[in-house]
Amino acid sequence: MSNSTHIPEKSKALTEFTQEVLPEFEKALTAYLTAEFPFAPQNRLLSAITYSCLTPSKRYRPLLIIASQKLFSNTIHPILPFASAVEMIHTYSLIHDDLPAMDDDVLRRGKPTCHIQFDEATAILAGDALQCIAFEILATDLPIHFKADKCQKAIAYLGKKLGIDGTTGGQQMDLDMTASTDLPSKDYLAHMHHLKTGALIKSCVVIPAILNNASATIITHLTQFSTHLGLLFQIADDILDETSNTEKLGKTAGKDDSQKKLTYTRQFGLATAQEMAKAEALNAQEVLKKLTALQLDTALLATLIEYTLNRTS
Numbered sequence: 001m002s003n004s005t006h007i008p009e010k011s012k013a014l015t016e017f018t019q020e021v022l023p024e025f026e027k028a029l030t031a032y033l034t035a036e037f038p039f040a041p042q043n044r045l046l047s048a049i050t051y052s053c054l055t056p057s058k059r060y061r062p063l064l065i066i067a068s069q070k071l072f073s074n075t076i077h078p079i080l081p082f083a084s085a086v087e088m089i090h091t092y093s094l095i096h097d098d099l100p101a102m103d104d105d106v107l108r109r110g111k112p113t114c115h116i117q118f119d120e121a122t123a124i125l126a127g128d129a130l131q132c133i134a135f136e137i138l139a140t141d142l143p144i145h146f147k148a149d150k151c152q153k154a155i156a157y158l159g160k161k162l163g164i165d166g167t168t169g170g171q172q173m174d175l176d177m178t179a180s181t182d183l184p185s186k187d188y189l190a191h192m193h194h195l196k197t198g199a200l201i202k203s204c205v206v207i208p209a210i211l212n213n214a215s216a217t218i219i220t221h222l223t224q225f226s227t228h229l230g231l232l233f234q235i236a237d238d239i240l241d242e243t244s245n246t247e248k249l250g251k252t253a254g255k256d257d258s259q260k261k262l263t264y265t266r267q268f269g270l271a272t273a274q275e276m277a278k279a280e281a282l283n284a285q286e287v288l289k290k291l292t293a294l295q296l297d298t299a300l301l302a303t304l305i306e307y308t309l310n311r312t313s
C-alpha cells in the first residue's frame, strides 16, 4: 500500500511461523511431485509441473492452511497433504491464467511462464494434471489423518470452490470483462474477485476447520473471516499491479492496465482501492474477535491479515 515501505511486510511472529513450517511443507510438496513418478527425468509433463510448482513463491495458501490447522491442533503433519494439494491447484490456476488465451503473460514467479518455457499444449496439460494429482492426494491421504465423513465433506467443498461457483467461474467473469469499455456494477467486480481468488482462499481457512470437526459457529465465523481476507488479497493484487514493479512481483507489472482488465484500481482509482483494501482488513479483524471470544488463538490469522494488506509482492 502507499506507506508500506514503513511497515514491515511480515511481523516477527509471521516470519518465525514461516521459517518453522515452510521447510516441512516444501518437503511434503516435493515428495508428492518427485517420489511417485519413476520416469521423472524423461517426462516433459512432469518437468513442466515441477518447473511451475516447485519454484519458490510466497506459499500464501499453505501458510493460511497451516495457520487454520493450528487453531485446532499443535501438529501440522496431518494437514500437509491438503496444503500440498492446494498449492498444486493454485499453481494449475496460475499456469492456465498465464496462457495466451487468458492473460497472455510471459513471466511468473520470476521465471518464464510454463507455456513459454515449454509449450502451450504442455502448459495446458500440466495444469490439468496438477488438479488431478491434487484430488488424488486428497482422496488418498486425507483419510489417513481425518474421519472419512469429514474428508468427504472437505473434498466436496473444495471441488465446489474450484468450479462454476468458484475459481473457474470467476476466471470466466474476468475474461468476459477484459478489454470491455463498460464498467460493470461494483457487485459484479466483488463477486468476480470472491470467485476467482476468494473461493480458494476460503477453502484454505474453512477446510482445516471441517476436518478438525469444528463447531458450526466456528465454521461460520471462519467463512466470514476468509471472505474478507480473499477479497482483500485480490484487491491488493490489483493494487500491486499498478504500484509495484516486475522484479519484486516476479510477474509483469502494469499488465492489468495494458490489457484493460477489470480491477479495483480501474473501477475506483488507486486511492479508493487502497481504502477498500483497508476496510476489508478491518472487517476481517472484527470477525477474528468473535473467534477469540470462543477461546481460539487467532494471533497467526491476525498477522496474516496485516501481511495480506501490506505485502509488496
Ligand code: IPE
Binding pocket: 057, 058, 059, 060, 061, 090, 109, 196, 197, 233, 234, 237, 313
Ligand atoms: C497470484 O497468487 C494469483 C492471484 C490469485 C492473485 P499469489 O500472489 O499467491 O502468487 P504466488 O503463489 O506467490 O506466485
Ligand code: IPE
Binding pocket: 093, 094, 097, 103, 105, 167, 171, 196, 197, 237, 251
Ligand atoms: C488470477 O488473477 C486469479 C487466478 C489465478 C485464479 P490475476 O490474473 O490477477 O493473477 P495474476 O496477477 O496474473 O497473478
Ligand code: MG
Binding pocket: 097, 103, 174
Ligand atoms: Mg487473470
Ligand code: MG
Binding pocket: 097, 098, 103, 105
Ligand atoms: Mg493474470
Ligand code: MG
Binding pocket: 237, 238, 241, 256
Ligand atoms: Mg493480478
